[in-house]
Amino acid sequence: MSRQTKMFGEKAFDLLKELERSSQTIPAFDDDGVRQVLEEIKAIFEENVAQASSYNASGDRSLWPLLNFRHAALQRNKRCLLAYLYERCRRIKALRWEFGPIIPGDIKQALCEPEVTFFNNYSKSLAAYMCSAGYNQGLPIDLTNNLRPPKSLYIEVRCMEDYGKFELDDGEVIHLKKNSQHYLPRAQVESLVRQGILHHIA
């Protein structure tokens, strides 16, 4: 005869495990799970309130550890929830740096409304900062372009796979064939380097 005892904080732990499993992408916002945790918190709180008020009436101190225990469980649930939400927000911020100001559709489905609002606000703040940082030239500096500060105007790249023809800004057409080495202006080939078609030779 086995009794299935339900521990406090299990559901919150499940939420975090789910998040840990998909460490790079953002899983769908577990609306249900969050609501369950919130309900659990509420239930524990109600129990505690009931017990505290009964204490006020009876003055019985023997159940104080139980009060403390429930309070600890409450706090643990709260911490797990906050960690869950914060981790998601962190990944959303990273999204902005990787993908740009528009969220791809399939990721957008995984976010809940407030998270989308958060993303937009973050985008706005970043854009304002970039504008202010470049106010000397009058143009915003696109900080998301290079993760490391660029050292030169031109870079030497090696072609990793056959890409075909690539046109530069001044009209020159470069034929990108596997294993050919080129020396090209940085700004225009950055996207190809990011995609992995060209390999930057340090």
Place this chain on the structure above:
Amino acid sequence: MFVQDLRNDFYRQLVGKRILIVVNYDIDAICASRILQALFKYDHMLYTVVPIMGVTGLKRAYEEHQGDVKYVVLVNCGGCVDIVELLQPADEVTFFICDSHRPLDVCNIYSDRQVCILGDASLEENIPAFETIFYDSEGEDEDEDESSDPEQQHDDSGAGESDQEDQAPRSRKLSRLERHEQRILKQRARRQWESERDRIMFEYTQFSYYGRSAALMVFELAWKLSKDNMDLLWWAIVGITEQLLLGKIESGAYTLELEEIQSHVSRLTNKTNDQNTMSASKITFENDLHLVLYRHWPVTESMRYSRYSSCQLKLWTLRGEKRLHELLLEMGLPLVHARQTYGAMDLVLRKEFFSMVERLAEKYDIADIVYGTFTLSYGYRSRYAAADYVYALLAIMESVKKHKTPEDCFLEASDALSRQHKQLLSAGIDQAKLLHAAVFRQVQSSLEARQVHSAGSFFYYVLQEEHAFFSYPYALGLLARFLLRGHVATSRARQAPDLPLIASCPLNASEGMCLLVGIVPVREDSPRNFFGKAFEQAAQKSGVALLQDFFEPAVVQLRQSDLTRFLDSLTVLLA
């Protein structure tokens, strides 16, 4: 046409333009292209580097990368073929050729503006004069026109003065006869001129040899632009050392270049400020030994696997081994130390190694083992001779595998030249050790089994199945040279040192193609190779389909089944 002032006529033309650099598959070319790339980076000139292996590769690369490119630099390729005819370029495209292969194609030399050859025209030998090879055929056409015109005029002008008519036919007849004779004389003269031209061209293209190293030429350009530094100088040194080690130039020419390079070395060493620190990068000139990679190997092994010492001491026989032990004994080098890696020997022994070998060189008949070369040292541990670099790059270039295409190997070799990728160089040195050990084993087994056959006027050696190492031109060349020297050392025939060697190895069993390499005889000091022309003529006579694709004319490909027929016709030709 020749371009001597590299700075103004070559470099200044290219500033600000987009350039296509086509590089041949050899070490000198890799070094030259690295120096060129460094120069172009200074001025932010966009360039594209494409490695190729033979004439078909050149054509394919040009067709693919044509685009908008107006300036093409060919490094160590294309000097000996008619570029304009081969590639059919547009009129605005200009080619700059920096090639160490000789003889240069006459169409390239006498081209007006499209093809510019970097180099000094006065240093080239035996270039036929323009009049002797290109016939000015306009004069003859005019004559023909004249001879037909008056006849037409006569027909047209029916009415004319009778006097003139009477006189005109007579003078016309005379002059027609005369003209006929003149035409015959001219035709005979023309035929004579043509046979003379064929003779001159044959003499010009008979021997293929190598001129000045391309890397050295580009380094001089860097020097004139004041953009040279130690790295570029080191690459130039590797380029010219490759020419010496692979037998492309003779040691006399190499020694001449050494003086100039030494002046560059002293100038650049005094320029850098930190020459007092131990770990600064330094290039030093010293007399070194012709022992392959001896700083990275046990002494016994490097003695055994180096062609010169091995053949003089005959180290593949038992007696040779004993002589080697005698030599080590006299040098005072304990066998225990000699069998360990050079770096693990006692410091005292290492310091004295060179002087001891030099002292005993005369006695053991290995006098030529000492030669002047350069060593690069940087950091506390790295110390490489130029020869080490050459062999390492060679091994990397020929390490083509299933998933590693020749272009990958080319790029890896190019990377290994820079000092950041030291592990690539070490991997190359390891690979080179395997290559040399394999060469020695092959030579030993072949000489013992007497697999080098004589065909009267040359030796030939046929490998039966494809080999991981020897299916590539340079490795096969190394093997062939070692084999020829070894055979000459062991054979008692009087004319052995005068006979050349042809070695062949199958390329891949599925297609049935095999690679053929011709090596000059041992006694010949100059590496002038007549095999290019000889192969061509033998192929013509015997009707064998020969693929002379590589820019080295002494390396060809043909079908395995045609091999015997080809060798027979070659025997007849050279007899």
